[in-house]
Amino acid sequence: MSQDKILDGRKVAKELETEIGQAVENLTGQGITPGLTVILVGNNPASEIYVSYKEKACNRVGINSNLIKLPAEISEEELLAEVDRLNQDDSVDGILVQLPLPQHIDEEKVINNIRADKDVDGFHPINIGKLMINGSGLHSCTPRGIMEILHRYDIELEGKNAVIIGRSNIVGKPMAQMLLQENATVTVCHSRTKNLKEHTLKADILVAAVGRAKFVTADMVKEGAVVIDVGINRTEDGLLGDVEFEGVKEKAAAITPVPGGVGPMTIATLLKNTLKACQERRG
Ligand SMILES: Nc1nc(=O)c2c([nH]1)NC[C@@H]1CN(c3ccc(C(=O)N[C@@H](CCC(=O)O)C(=O)O)cc3)C=[N+]21
Numbered sequence: 001m002s003q004d005k006i007l008d009g010r011k012v013a014k015e016l017e018t019e020i021g022q023a024v025e026n027l028t029g030q031g032i033t034p035g036l037t038v039i040l041v042g043n044n045p046a047s048e049i050y051v052s053y054k055e056k057a058c059n060r061v062g063i064n065s066n067l068i069k070l071p072a073e074i075s076e077e078e079l080l081a082e083v084d085r086l087n088q089d090d091s092v093d094g095i096l097v098q099l100p101l102p103q104h105i106d107e108e109k110v111i112n113n114i115r116a117d118k119d120v121d122g123f124h125p126i127n128i129g130k131l132m133i134n135g136s137g138l139h140s141c142t143p144r145g146i147m148e149i150l151h152r153y154d155i156e157l158e159g160k161n162a163v164i165i166g167r168s169n170i171v172g173k174p175m176a177q178m179l180l181q182e183n184a185t186v187t188v189c190h191s192r193t194k195n196l197k198e199h200t201l202k203a204d205i206l207v208a209a210v211g212r213a214k215f216v217t218a219d220m221v222k223e224g225a226v227v228i229d230v231g232i233n234r235t236e237d238g239l240l241g242d243v244e245f246e247g248v249k250e251k252a253a254a255i256t257p258v259p260g261g262v263g264p265m266t267i268a269t270l271l272k273n274t275l276k277a278c279q280e281r282r283g
Contacts, residue, residue: 004153007228007254009145009261012152013268020271021061027275027283028062034278035064036094036120036270037086041079041105042072046234047098054096057267063274064091076105080113087115093278094120096270117281120273123170131177138273143175145265146207146228147182153254155226158183161202165189165216165242166209171230175207196220208242218247227255230262 024034036058040051051067058065068082079097086092095118101107111119116126122140130137150157162184166172176186189199200206200220208216209230221227231242241258249255256262 005249005252005254007149007153007226007256007261009149009256009264012149013145013264015152016148016265016268016272017057017061020268020275023275023279024062027278032278032282033062033064034093034274035066035091036096036274037066037068037092039068039070039079039082039086039095039097041070041074041098041101044100047100051098053267054270057271058274061271063271066092072102074105076109079105079110083110083113087113087118090282092118093281094118094270094274096121118277120270120277122174122273128169128174131174135178135181138277139178139269140170140174141266141269141273142171142209142230142262143178144272145269146175146230146262147178148269149228149256149262149265150205150226155205155254157205160184160204161187162205162207163187163189163199163203164207164209165196165200166207166211166230168209171209172207175209179205210242212242213237213240214242214244216243216248218244218251221248221251223251224253225251227252228262229256229258231258232263 038051038054040047055065086095095114097110111123114124116124119127119138122138127137131139162179164172164175167188167190172188176188180186187199189196197220201222203222203225205226207228213233213235227243227248229241229243233240239259
């Protein structure tokens, strides 16, 4: 697939799902069915859509999915009690608390209270620490999904300049670490970076995780670069990535589209993490 220009996240996700489905079937044959429980607080419409994608994906590969819907007014204490109940439930392999949470709840505190070995989002400090040290543990789904795309399209990383725009705990920081682990030379740019274009023009691999529609334009991209678009911006013109796709694709050697690029890989990796959590805890 290495000569393809459009990096097809739906296709790679489907391949991954086939592999996961087989592994789940093996476990189920031994009497163990992996289970994912999603906690959704309130009724943010975007969150409801993402949660429904996750449930459908679980069903496709034979993972038990369970959705716990809680009212927006729930107290932090009650939410933590719910997390604790799932921590202790042996049939629950993965716990995912859909973000964002309402203002009055401390997200960091909730994440810290999920058992690290059930933290299929890879957001717990223990999992982030393991990623930094030796690459073990459960990893954040979006950057892990991006690595899977890069690998399956045989994109070389060793010695390459990888530039990430965005430094979130969920995407930018773990992405930097994963690329570093594979011997790329990594630069992390952010809102305070001076002369952003000077950095991006050196990128062999460019990852855009900014959260602003069409932020990366063709003049910022080196001829022959591999461009990964993490953006999912809902605008009047529909769902747009962080990359100005039409212009940038003329310069790039390969590029992920939105939709159909990174998004489906995030979901597929969540399934993979749930399988891994199950295998490691009770497989
Ligand atoms: N605890 C937690 N874990 C998450 O992983 C998490 C979260 N909270 N909060 C919200 C974000 C967002 N997210 C996406 C997942 C899939 C697509 C996806 O499948 N996108 C498709 C379709 C896009 C569409 O049409 O809506 C695509 O890009 O092709 C997008 C976004 C997971 N998130």
